[in-house]
Every structure is written in C-alpha cells, then in structure tokens.
Amino acid sequence: MNKTVLPSELEVVPEDGPLYAARKKVYPQKVSGTFRRIKWALMGVCLGIYYFLPFVRWNRGLGAPAQAVLIDFPNHRFYFFFIEIWPQEVYYFTGLLIAAALVLFLLNSIGGRIWCGYLCPQTVWTDLFYAVERLIEGDRRERMKKDTAGWTPRRVGEAALKHWLWLMIAWWTGGAWVLYFADAPTLVMNLLTFQAPAIAYIWIAILTATTYVLAGFMREQVCVYMCPWPRIQAALTDEWALNVTYRYDRGEQRTSVKKAKELRARGEAVGDCVDCYQCVAVCPTGIDIRNGPQLDCIQCGLCIDACDTVMGKIGRPKRLIGYDNDINIKRRMEGKPEIYRLVRPRTVIYCGMIAAVGAIMLYALLTRSLLDVNVLHDRNPIAVKLSDGSIRNAYTMRLLNKRGFDRVIAIDVDGPVNASMHVVGVDSVTQDRPMIVLGRDATTELRVLVTAPAEQNTAKSVPVRFRITDIGLGETAVATDNFVTPQ
Template structure:
C-alpha cells in the first residue's frame, strides 16, 4: 500500500515538523544593565531627534524658509541647516545611500547586528511600545497571568489605556514625518484648525496605522519574516565578527545552583549556566541564545544583562553571554588566549570606502558652483536665414541662481566669427554685452538669439560656448552647444 502524500506546504516528510509554526506570543521581561541603559539612551536620542528636529530653526535670509531640515517639494529644494540642494544635485543622495549601505556592512563586520539591536526604527518603536505595555499591564508574569485569566473590568481598562497610548504615539510618529515636508509650526496650527491639506491627513493616517500595527502587534515578526537584512548580513559576516554569543565552553554542563555547589565540592567540572531561562524571558523575539546563532536574534544584548544579573547573584563571573565569536570559544577550550581582530581587510576596506565617499561629497559640496547654466537649441526651425543673408539660431537658456540674493550677470558667447547675441526679455541689455538680473534662489529661463554672417567656407555646425559672469562676485558658469548653418 502506498504511503499517503503529505501536502508540501505543510511537511517535508513524516518526521519533519511544519514549515511555519503559528506565532507564539512573546512576553519580554524587563531587565536592567549595561545594554539596557545603552538602548534607553539611544531610544531617547533617536526619538528626540525625530520628533523635535522639524521645529529647529535656521536663518537663511529674508524670504527663505527658516526650518533647519525641510524637504520642499513645491519649490524642489532640500534644506539641511546650511546646505541647500537642488534637483540637479541628486547625486548627493546617491552618496548618502552608499554611505548608509557600507556603514551597515561595517557595523556587521565589527559587532554583528548592531543596527537591528539598537538603531532600527522597528526596534526603537517596539521598545517604546513594550515600555507602555509594562507600565499599563505589568511585567511578564502579570501579563501572562492576565491573558490566561477571564477578562475583568480592570483588565479591559488597562488594555484600552495601552492601545490609546499606542495610537497617540503612532499618530505623533506619522505627524512628525509629515512636518519634514512643510513648515512645522504652520502645519501644526493648520492641523489644529482642520485647515491642513488633505494629503497631509492621508499620510498621517497611513503612517499611524503602520506604526501601530508593526510596533504594537507584528513586533518580532517584522524582524523574523519581513526584514531582508538578517538574510543579507548572514552572507556578509565572517568568523571574526563579534556577535551575542552563549559561551558554552563556560556554561556546560548545566545544572541548578545547589547541585553545582555539591559537584564542585566533589571536584567535578560543572558549567556556570544554572538553566534559569532568564535569557529567554527577556528576549524580545523569544529565542534561546544558548541554541547558537539564529536568524531571529537581533543581538540587542538584553540577554547579556539578564545573565550578568544572575551570575552576580550566584557568585560566578559575568559575561557568560557576551559579544564573542566561535574562534575564541574554540581557543579557550584549547587553553589558548582570546584574540580579537577589529582591524582586518574587510573592516579596513569598508572604512576606506566610507572615508572616500565622505571626502568626495565634502569636496563636491565645498567647490560646487552656485551659478549654473543650461542650453537647449531650438528644434524647429534649427536655423533661419535673414533678409540680409545672415544666419540666426535660437536657444533656450536656463540660468540657476543658487544664492539667497539677486545678482546681475553678463552673457558672452564664443563661437561663429562676428556673432551677435540678443536676449529676449532681458532686464538690462547693452549693445555689446547683454546683462540680466537673476532672482535669488530661483531658475530663470530666457530665449536667446545668436546671429552671425553667412560664410560659405564655414562648417555646417560650429561649436558655440555661452558664458555667464556674475558682475559683483565674479562667478562664472558656461555651457556648450552648436551654431547650425541651413
């Protein structure tokens, strides 16, 4: 008789378990220690920066926005304190993306998932939501006990309060993000009077919902199933990278405190781990670090604090769980000293790439021109023969004044012999050298006519160089096109 076929989406064969196990609710216990304090400090810094930065002011002169960090889509500008970027300077954002990626690689090479455990927005906001949950519903034991008991009025009131605070945090998170795209005080006032743009309310609703669901309900599932970084970093790590590690050379074999005392009295070898499961109780993803490296471990270090607390109480050395690597575990087993290599080819290359990109971006920023010129030749007609036999070409010149004040510029050309230039609609025109006034922090587009005598011996296409010069500052910008003969 043939063996019954088990659906492939449930089992590989008769002996394997299900591919996907239904979520088991995690109840992280509060803990105090070095890494918990680091996480509190980074959370305060990150959230404070995110929520308050839109309200920081920066004086850029009369008529310019005074918000320190502003993404101004209507005017196509990005402001970051003294830096103002235009759409043509999108390459700076490319550089920032490269820096972010390589910085992640460097963090991973030095200390594993530092980003995931301390700086990731999912981790930061989930930590904040857990703090609210503990404040309203109690710590691990109280929450487990309450979930197993029948619902009471007190329990229901605590849950309502918890979700209400979660929604307020999520709402302000979405609201703070929108404030980066408009003047923050003005937009807050418009929100209060229900006069803000509809799109602002829509985005606040979207971000409020996603923050509430991801930080309040999905929690560790985002890290385990939704985030691609755990899969990527596993391919980028090496044997020298420090990760949160259970030092099994010290911890095994496990036994209770009393039994360990008796065995040590008899001269037996006993591990320091007393199998108290405190490392599991405090883990925000609910894993057991003693099982080795795991995809779900975000390496937040809370298990280190929990284990250190227990080791101190039982009179054993701390850091049974700590930042370590398997090489050092094997070296200790062999009786050798520990070796750490923060400086190695991988980290040096990553640091070098970061330094190079930063240097290139800084140089480009310090030497960039605040006066720019773009030229577009007329397409139809390309050239016109005038009644006196001369040839005229038309161009559209776009002038970019990136400074915060008006300036007068002169326009010159190098091209066909005896060519004359005329700017249509110029504020000030002289016979020999056209001059125009450019408004501050703006783009000005004008039509330019270049006329030159007809020369039968000349090439059909002659290069022409347009050059603009700031009369007051002496800044120069140029662009090259062609003068076409019919």
C-alpha cells in the first residue's frame, strides 16, 4: 500500500537561479459551477450599485440636493438617502470604518479570504476584464496559441477591440466615481459638452488609467504583491476557519483515470485526484491548490467548480477540493467524523463588537441634535477690566442649523451673578435675550460680550453656560466655557 504524502512532508530542493522569478502570464480557463455563479451574481450586484447609484433620486425638500448618495464638498455635506452628515460628525465615518474592519475580520474567521475572492474591487473588475477577453479572443488554449503566434490583421483587430472595450469600462468606472461628488445627470451633461470643471476630467483620467492597468495587466500581481491583506489575514486566521482546501486524505496518491481503474480493480488503494490540472487552469492567480495553503490563493472557489466537473465525469464523489480545514482532514484520516465550528468565541466576539459599534452609531444618529452651538473664548486679551470696575470677557459663538428651514433663535447666558450679554451687531428683542434668524442648513458666527459688575469680581474663574433655543420648536443646545477675572 502506498503511503499518503502530506504537503508539509514534501521536500523542497533549492535550485540555483535568480532571487525573483520572471512573471508568467496567467490564462484562466472558463469554468461553470456553483461558485462561478455566485461570483457572477455578486459582480452584477456590485457593479450595478457602483455604476447606477449616483442616478438614484431622493427628495429632501426645496433647495436641497436631490441625489440619494452625494458627497457635497462645496457645502461640506455627505448625503446618504435620509441621512445627512456634517463635517462636525466625522465620527460616523470613524464608526463605519471600525465596523467594516470588524466585518472583514469576521469573514476571515469564517471563510478565509471571502472578501478577496468575491467582493474586492480588484477581483470584480479583473473578472469583468477576463470576461471581455474571453468573448473576443477565446478561452485559455486559444489565447495561449494566439500569444505565441505572429500578428495577423485578425489578431490586431481582436486586440484593438479588446483594449478599446477595456478602456471604455475603465473610463465609465472613473466617470461613475466623480458622479458621487456632484449632481450626476447635470455633471454627465457638462462632461459631454466639455463644460465640467477641470478637476473632474483629471480624476476621470487618473481612475481610467488605474483601472485599465490594474485590471487589464497587473491582475493577480495586485493581490500577491501590492495588497497588504493576505499578510494581515494570515495572522488573524485560526485552525477552524474554512479555506479552499485540497483534501489530500482523499486525493493522494494521484494517478491517471486509466491507472486508477486498474488499481481499484486489483483492490489497491488509490486517490481520487487524476492529475488533470483543471484546478490550475482555472485559477486566476495560476497556483496549484494541491500544494497546500499559499499566499497567492484568493479563495475564489473556481478550482472547486473545475474539480467537481472532473469528478462528475469520472464517477467520483465531488468536493475533492472544497471549503475545509486541516483539522477535518486529520480527523478523516483517523476515522473520526468531521467537525465545523462557525460559532466559536472568536466569531461571537466579532459579532458582539459589530453589534456594539452599530448600536452606538444608531443611537447617536437617532438622538443627535439638529441644532448645535460651539463657543471659543478670546485668548488675547482673555479678560478686560472696564473703567467702572466691571469685567468683560469676549467669545466667538458658532451656531449650526441642520434643518431645511430658517429658525428664530434666542440666546441666553448663565454665569456670573448679574452678568449681562451683548451680541455684536444684533439688537435684543427683549432685555438680555438677543434673538437672531438662523438660516436653513447653515452656520452663523457671532461675537458675544459678557460683562459682570465689579462687586461680583471675587472668583478668578466662574463657569459660564451659553444656551440657544429655537423659539418655534423648543429645541435647545448648550455650550460651556469660563468667565475669567484678571489678576
């Protein structure tokens, strides 16, 4: 009986040669199956959202942008359907980035590089470019043959058509990105009539070039050499994470289909792997999954589809390659049942952290005030003593109205006893209570003077509290500072 050789037991013989081998062009073969269909579906969803989301409309009222998702740099706003984020609320983006990182960690703990194989933009656009290439130049063998043959008029025409379609896809990718920063229909018309800002054309050119180069030429090199995630992922994974795995306990020893039949007829043990190399032919990074875990593997599952097709043709059970872990391989070799632990402390902790971050962000969003005030104390001079002995402190007050209509705002101050307040340039409607009209979706900066009588100047510093009130809605906002007495 032949002994099963594990990938970890294979002897690596060093060879003389350059430290870095020249890149070999990868020609992935077309494949069909469960994971290929999943990838097509996710590609359609991702590209559909990216390309068409800027054209989705959302009614926010008169004078407000009608684009559902908009990054409005001139007015310092971010709109996402019914949510409006101001620059002062950048912590929402921080929370979103933290949640995204935790989701990535959770996916890694469940299924390895699921993000890389199915959702990464580099994977999605590279798949799209490969589809165009196959449509024009044919499948793996035809492309390999054409690349080694000379240039003919037909070959030149195919190459020109392929690169033109690649450039159109890359151009629309760059164009779609800038549509998130201005009203999409208007910007499209301005781009077509050459009336758009120069910065729009510059960014479209940059993104067109990067998409064309990364998805059309660099492809798997981006995943292997440029992306840091494979290195990080390797440190975050554990023995229970499901990765695309060659089940060598079932596949070894490898032999041809004919030889395998002869050995089985004689009652000898033989593996299911027939060395057809279909798993290598369909791999977008050109690796052999049978060599064990590798940095280059993006866990896309296409080798599973290819192997299942071969197993079905030769009458052997499917999933010789599948999502599995080394623990189950060793258990099967020992005659023990398989164990899968998707729910374990690591995944529970990640889910809990994601839920906590999401709950905090949701609470902050639902309870946030649409009226805000910030106060900054003058530093030079910090306080002024007037001729009658009274003390005056000056403040810069910034009011924010996040609603889509004007408000009438009353300003009050609580601090030193018998202190008076004066807002420069604003006449008080009633004594000691100035009122202003705060414009819709706007900020206003005011100069505020607080004066305390001489007989109250005993403490070096007294807390002072500024309160603004929406006369119509009753909403309030408060800011605190200190009233300082000079020594």
